[in-house]
Amino acid sequence: DVKVTQSSRYLVKRTGEKVFLECVQDMDHENMFWYRQDPGLGLRLIYFSYDVKMKEKGDIPEGYSVSREKKERFSLILESASTNQTSMYLCASKGALEGAKNIQYFGAGTRLSVL
Amino acid sequence: RKEVEQDPGPFNVPEGATVAFNCTYSNSASQSFFWYRQDCRKEPKLLMSVYSSGNEDGRFTAQLNRASQYISLLIRDSKLSDSATYLCVVNRHTNKLIFGTGTLLAVQP
Numbered sequence: 001d002v003k004v005t006q007s008s009r010y011l012v013k014r015t016g017e018k019v020f021l022e023c024v025q026d027m028d029h030e031n032m033f034w035y036r037q038d039p040g041l042g043l044r045l046i047y048f049s050y051d052v053k054m055k056e057k058g059d060i061p062e063g064y065s066v067s068r069e070k071k072e073r074f075s076l077i078l079e080s081a082s083t084n085q086t087s088m089y090l091c092a093s094k095g096a097l098e099g100a101k102n103i104q105y106f107g108a109g110t111r112l113s114v115l
Numbered sequence: 116r117k118e119v120e121q122d123p124g125p126f127n128v129p130e131g132a133t134v135a136f137n138c139t140y141s142n143s144a145s146q147s148f149f150w151y152r153q154d155c156r157k158e159p160k161l162l163m164s165v166y167s168s169g170n171e172d173g174r175f176t177a178q179l180n181r182a183s184q185y186i187s188l189l190i191r192d193s194k195l196s197d198s199a200t201y202l203c204v205v206n207r208h209t210n211k212l213i214f215g216t217g218t219l220l221a222v223q224p
Contacts, residue, residue: 031210042119042202042216043159050210058211090158094210103149104212106158 003027004107006091012113019078021110023091030096032074033104034058034066036087043090049074050096081114088112118142121203121215129223132193136218138203139185145213148179150188151202153217159202162188193222 007022025032033048035058045058049068063085067075074093078085088111092104121138128134140148148165163170165177165186176189186203203215 033210035214040123040216043214045211048210056210103161106160108158 004091004093004105006089006107006110008110009108010111010113012115013078013081014115015082017078017081017114019081019112019114021076021078021089021091021112023074023076023093023107024072025074025093025105026072027093027095027105028071029093029105030071031094032068033092033094034064034074034076035090035092036060036085037090037109038087046076081112083114086112086114116141117215118207118213119203119205119215121201121218123216124219125221126218127221127223128193130193130195132222133189133191134193134220135187135189136201136203136220137185137187138215138218139183140203140205140213141184142205142207142213143181143184145205145207147206148177148186149204149206149212150175150177150186151204151214153200153202155199159214162201190220193220195222195224198222 004025034046035043037043047066049055065077091107094104150162151159152162153159165179169178174191178187200217202217
């Protein structure tokens with residue numbers, strides 16, 4: 001079974017703090033993704049990575065950065081947290097061999113509140 | 116206009132009922148299609164892929180109509196455990212999935 005682990009289920013931070021969300025997968029997947037999920041807006045892609053040290057912007061990258069130093073780990077960074085970044089953050093991974101199946105496996109999510 | 120549109124529901128149905136959800140997508144270049152299921156406060160999980168010829172997995176049937184750009188999911192003999200949000204998902208290209216906002220199904224005893 002694929003396991004995608006997010007370091008925290010719940011986080012509370014203050015405006016202006018630097019926030020790190022960590023994600024680890026154990027299936028040697030090449031591709032990893034960060035989404036946020038908000039009511040009425042669904043899942044929106046923030047950033048993804050198709051290899052170590054490689055990254056691409058998703059649909060809403062503003063205010064976020066990412067780091068992929070090791071294949072199994074993909075970090076999402078909020079340089080200066082703002083209240084509009086309060087959301088559920090979901091990490092996902094996908095193997096390169098999935099091809100057209102395009103199955104993404106998700107972590108349990110981190111619910112971030114920025115006060 | 117959203118790239119993937121779904122009726123948010125809720126669909127309240129009795130156990131044993133048949134229920135169908137539709138989803139429309141706007142990008143005619145979309146290549147592959149999926150239904151994911153998301154339980155309350157849990158992560159999304161793949162329910163089934165959707166193929167042009169239609170496909171079935173037990174009580175679940177998925178259909179794709181490329182000409183009209185819509186996807187459907189039919190659930191027969193609904194169970195209480197089917198209660199969840201069903202996400203319609205379309206891929207824009209290899210690494211990008213576009214998620215609908217989901218349809219909430221509540222199966223009543």
